[in-house]
Amino acid sequence: MMWPFYLMALVAIVSTVRVVTNANPVHALLSLIVSLLAVAGMFMIVGAPFAGALEIIVYAGAIMVLFVFVVMMLNLGEQTIEQERKWLTSSAWAYPALMSFLIGLILVWVLNSDYAQPSLVMGAEIVGPKAVGQTLFTQYLLLVEVAAMLLLGALVAAYHLGKREPGAEEDNK
Numbered sequence: 001m002m003w004p005f006y007l008m009a010l011v012a013i014v015s016t017v018r019v020v021t022n023a024n025p026v027h028a029l030l031s032l033i034v035s036l037l038a039v040a041g042m043f044m045i046v047g048a049p050f051a052g053a054l055e056i057i058v059y060a061g062a063i064m065v066l067f068v069f070v071v072m073m074l075n076l077g078e079q080t081i082e083q084e085r086k087w088l089t090s091s092a093w094a095y096p097a098l099m100s101f102l103i104g105l106i107l108v109w110v111l112n113s114d115y116a117q118p119s120l121v122m123g124a125e126i127v128g129p130k131a132v133g134q135t136l137f138t139q140y141l142l143l144v145e146v147a148a149m150l151l152l153g154a155l156v157a158a159y160h161l162g163k164r165e166p167g168a169e170e171d172n173k
Contacts, residue, residue, distance in 0.1 A: 004106045005045045011099050012038035018095065029067055030096040036060045037103055045110065050129050 015035035022028040036059045043052035136144055 002045075004110055005042060007102065007106055008038045008041040008045065011035075011102055012042065015096075015099055024092075027092050029063070030093070031099075032063065033060050034096050034099040034103070036063070037100070041103055041106060050132060054132075 012035050015031045015038060018031040019028045019035060022031060036055060040052040040055035040060070043049070043055055
């Protein structure tokens with residue numbers, strides 16, 4: 001019986017569609033986080049708990065930090081505070097809260113059922129951190145280095161885009 005996997009997949013698909021179709025970036029971000037949590041749950045169900053943990057830590061955590069960093073870097077001021085209060089109503093939180101509740105129900109069910117036993121649900125073996133590290137830094141070393149260079153380039157570009165001239169703050173007042 002694989003209904004937890006399919007329910008997580010449905011939550012991920014619906015959340016991802018809401019990310020693409022939502023015009024408000026904050027609402028899209030909330031749906032993106034729910035989608036990433038659902039994908040992490042799918043990894044856990046198929047026998048890859050390390051990949052699920054990485055999904056949560058790297059993607060859901062890093063995207064939240066990135067979003068906060070962009071908001072802080074833009075420093076839009078008082079006029080955006082009122083706009084955010086209008087955008088972040090209880091109806092904006094209803095969908096992500098419902099989807100997160102579904103993910104929580106699946107998690108409780110999986111932990112209280114035979115799925116929590118050492119036997120595997122779908123995978124042939126459990127993928128651990130050692131296997132991931134050996135694969136990344138032997139077979140895929142060049143791709144890891146390319147990704148590191150791309151992230152460094154993005155960091156330098158973000159710094160230059162967000163940098164303000166010394167006299168620019170006085171002009172804005």
